[in-house]
Amino acid sequence: MAQPGTTRRPEITIPAHDRTVEQLHDEAFALRQTMLRMASDKGEGYIAQGMDIADLLAVVYFRELNFDPNDPEWADRDRFVLSTGHYSIALYAVLHRIGYISEEKLDEFGLNGADLALSTFDDQPGVEITGGSLGHGLGQAVGMALGYRLDRRASRIICELSDGELQEGSVWEAAMAAASHRLDNLIAVIDCNGIQADGPTVLDMEPIADKWRAFGWDTREIDGNDVAALVAAFDALRASDGRPKAIVLRTTPGKGIPTLESRERAHFVRVKADEWTSLRAELESNRG
Amino acid sequence: MVDLKSGRAGGMGEILDVEGPYEVAPLGTALVELSANRPEIVGLTADMGRFSDIHAFRDAHPDRFFNVGMAEADLLLIAAGLAKTGKIAYCTTYSVFVTRRALDFLVIACAHSKANVKILAGMSGLMNPYGATHQATDDIAVLRMIPDLAIIDPCDATELAQVVKAVADIEGTVYVRSLRGKVPVVFDPEEYSFEFGKAKELRSGSDVGVISTGFMTQRAFVASAAARERGLGAGVLHVPTIKPFDTEAVLRFAAGVDRLVIAENHQMSGGLATLVTEALYDAGLHVPMIKIGIQHRFHECGSQAYMEEKYGLDQGRITRAVIDGV
Numbered sequence: 001m002a003q004p005g006t007t008r009r010p011e012i013t014i015p016a017h018d019r020t021v022e023q024l025h026d027e028a029f030a031l032r033q034t035m036l037r038m039a040s041d042k043g044e045g046y047i048a049q050g051m052d053i054a055d056l057l058a059v060v061y062f063r064e065l066n067f068d069p070n071d072p073e074w075a076d077r078d079r080f081v082l083s084t085g086h087y088s089i090a091l092y093a094v095l096h097r098i099g100y101i102s103e104e105k106l107d108e109f110g111l112n113g114a115d116l117a118l119s120t121f122d123d124q125p126g127v128e129i130t131g132g133s134l135g136h137g138l139g140q141a142v143g144m145a146l147g148y149r150l151d152r153r154a155s156r157i158i159c160e161l162s163d164g165e166l167q168e169g170s171v172w173e174a175a176m177a178a179a180s181h182r183l184d185n186l187i188a189v190i191d192c193n194g195i196q197a198d199g200p201t202v203l204d205m206e207p208i209a210d211k212w213r214a215f216g217w218d219t220r221e222i223d224g225n226d227v228a229a230l231v232a233a234f235d236a237l238r239a240s241d242g243r244p245k246a247i248v249l250r251t252t253p254g255k256g257i258p259t260l261e262s263r264e265r266a267h268f269v270r271v272k273a274d275e276w277t278s279l280r281a282e283l284e285s286n287r288g
Numbered sequence: 289m290v291d292l293k294s295g296r297a298g299g300m301g302e303i304l305d306v307e308g309p310y311e312v313a314p315l316g317t318a319l320v321e322l323s324a325n326r327p328e329i330v331g332l333t334a335d336m337g338r339f340s341d342i343h344a345f346r347d348a349h350p351d352r353f354f355n356v357g358m359a360e361a362d363l364l365l366i367a368a369g370l371a372k373t374g375k376i377a378y379c380t381t382y383s384v385f386v387t388r389r390a391l392d393f394l395v396i397a398c399a400h401s402k403a404n405v406k407i408l409a410g411m412s413g414l415m416n417p418y419g420a421t422h423q424a425t426d427d428i429a430v431l432r433m434i435p436d437l438a439i440i441d442p443c444d445a446t447e448l449a450q451v452v453k454a455v456a457d458i459e460g461t462v463y464v465r466s467l468r469g470k471v472p473v474v475f476d477p478e479e480y481s482f483e484f485g486k487a488k489e490l491r492s493g494s495d496v497g498v499i500s501t502g503f504m505t506q507r508a509f510v511a512s513a514a515a516r517e518r519g520l521g522a523g524v525l526h527v528p529t530i531k532p533f534d535t536e537a538v539l540r541f542a543a544g545v546d547r548l549v550i551a552e553n554h555q556m557s558g559g560l561a562t563l564v565t566e567a568l569y570d571a572g573l574h575v576p577m578i579k580i581g582i583q584h585r586f587h588e589c590g591s592q593a594y595m596e597e598k599y600g601l602d603q604g605r606i607t608r609a610v611i612d613g614v
């Protein structure tokens with residue numbers, strides 16, 4: 001690993017921090033298109049979650065993160081940690097968009113033995129942790145944030161979590177440690193889509209934002225499918241004030257595709273072979 | 289070899305493409321039947337109700353069913369607490385989350401306290417498309433070292449239903465490698481009866497003997513029949529209870545055959561083959577042995593058929609071992 005301060009600054013860094021809300025909206029739409037293409041013919045999967053998190057990923061990758069499109073291992077990069085590994089389809093879509101994942105690899109998503117598996121594995125470029133077993137993200141994000149501080153890197157760690165995942169004790173162990181260690185280079189983004197494997201969230205977890213506040217996190221709560229609100233929340237959370245930051249995102253599973261939005265069983269969606277065309281048409285006509 | 293492009297890594301831990309007779313969700317049906325007259329039975333899951341078939345119990349006894357959220361460690365603690373109030377706590381989640389995340393709680397709060405906690409774990413062995421995070425290829429190896437913990441690996445819907453009922457009357461903590469969805473029916477419920485701690489010689493034959501557990505026994509039957517057609521006597525000893533291990537039956541069976549094939553949906557080390565080897569060695573018995581099981585490595589994602597063929601758990605592999613001795 002390169003020494004801090006000696007690493008070359010990449011020639012191009014995405015993001016262009018000046019992207020407009022409109023442009024970010026277009027990126028989110030493109031991600032949804034890509035995901036739908038990846039899911040087609042698979043018959044089943046976590047497509048509803050992919051749709052609900054597209055707006056977040058657009059803002060994170062095209063506005064918030066500093067990274068090197070030519071070097072996923074750039075030592076000073078900001079890191080996006082996807083804790084909810086079964087949201088892999090969304091992460092792969094955005095990693096494809098920034099050039100880390102080839103078209104051919106993307107086409108093999110979810111097939112037997114494919115590199116791009118149904119959950120995320122950290123041997124793939126741009127994938128920071130191995131997901132799939134939920135509750136692994138925030139603790140590792142805390143470790144990364146401590147490591148960056150130790151190395152005097154100014155870069156940030158953004159860690160995604162989901163609402164059902166908040167039921168895992170490891171999340172709160174990490175949340176407590178982050179605040180105690182005053183990790184203001186860490187942002188948790190919590191996708192509250194209201195569902196988990198057995199249906200609507202099985203425990204009453206509200207008020208979620210207040211729980212993070214009580215744990216010492218500077219917390220905002222927004223509509224996670226509102227790009228302008230996402231931009232504003234990230235902007236409001238840049239202070240180096242010794243507090244870790246959290247954004248509670250209220251999202252809609254299947255966002256952008258009304259048929260999926262209204263699915264009762266949205267966690268693991270089964271789609272009939274002939275339905276994909278109409279889902280694609282719905283996405284196009286709901287571009288908004 | 290299954291081609292990369294030919295298949296998607298789908299499903300959710302159920303046996304896909306079941307051929308022959310099957311029963312849907314035998315776990316739920318059996319638990320509902322059992323609990324009708326047993327108010328001390330409670331059901332718990334960690335957000336794996338739908339994907340473990342326990343929802344039939346929830347629907348029958350909503351007051352006795354607790355979804356504790358996706359919190360496997362707490363699942364076992366809450367179950368242990370319920371057991372301390374005289375309940376028999378049936379829990380469902382996936383095997384990996386029992387043996388990895390919740391292990392400390394399983395060892396102390398459940399096994400050490402001899403808590404009446406019955407864990408019906410899903411996706412044991414190489415059973416799902418999600419890769420190493422979900423593949424419990426090591427569950428028996430991990431769990432067999434825990435004292436006061438029983439381990440059962442049923443073959444089919446018939447045996448699973450019997451096991452679900454039997455464990456209620458086995459004192460203490462029991463871990464069952466459950467099967468969900470459309471579960472094949474191999475044993476005739478009129479003829480077969482599960483006995484805790486007993487291995488069953490289901491086919492006799494002295495040329496070669498298969499010792500198998502879990503759904504590998506179904507494949508052992510097919511291999512045994514194929515061997516018979518070739519004039520080879522192939523016995524099958526089914527070992528549903530991994531712990532306590534029926535050493536006596538294994539020694540008797542092994543002494544009566546020229547060679548052995550061990551078949552399990554688990555790593556070849558630490559599971560059935562190791563238990564058999566230990567038993568034979570301790571008794572000074574040497575019988576040539578072919579092990580069929582999972583390699584000691586992390587595995588990629590793929591459908592069950594793809595993974596089994598690639599890693600040598602499929603029917604062809606067992607049949608070859610039984611007939612050709614390779």
Ligand SMILES: Cc1ncc(C[n+]2csc(CCOP(=O)(O)OP(=O)(O)O)c2C)c(N)n1
Pocket residue numbers: 046049084086132133134135162163164165166193195196197198267334335336358360385389
């Ligand atoms: C530790 C762990 N326990 C259980 C599971 C099985 N599982 C996969 S997704 C899921 C539900 C997760 O709910 P949530 O985090 O809200 O995600 P969403 O429903 O939005 O996909 C569960 C229980 C898992 N992957 N990891």
